Amino acid sequence: MMRAVWNGVVIAEAPRTKRVEGNDYFPPESLKQEYFTESPSRSLCPWKGIARYYTLTINGEINPNAAWYYPHPTPLARRIKNHVAFWNGVVVEGTREPKPTRRG
Template identity: 55%
Template sequence: MKASWNGKVIAESDQTLVIEGNHYFPPNSVNKEYLTASDTHTVCPWKGTASYYTIEVDGKINPDAAWYYPEPKPAAFPIKGYLAFWKGVEVHH
């Protein structure tokens, strides 16, 4: 699977985990040069508190377009640190 935005591959892995229709990419498969930590946090009742990254590619900014669970609840422990994408980021084969 690949996650692409603005013509660049943000993440690529054949070992994503799919939860609720979202592909979560292993941390070592993500090009962190395109990510900046965000102050945004949301809470999922069963996964826990999510943290976000803003994606920046060639001067274009996509705020809070990637999220991850740094300390997920036990039911979601397999996705600890894995990143998922939305807001126009294409996830495809």
């Protein structure tokens, strides 16, 4: 199980993430939404597209723009659409579970 932790609180948890450029991207349904607030910040990656950000708030502490995602990624990055990656003190830990194998 993979976890994203900030200030001792698990803010996202998933059996698998999608790894791109050394970052683990968590599926949107794995986020503990109560800690996330949309940020007005944006940035541009030449091959992934425009990133949007979330600010984290836990126990009154704020971590601005600590998470990012691509709501409309370029075709090359479509596999991470709406998946969320972290930085700025957020620790990603755990072991990715293997993908289920297809039978038949």
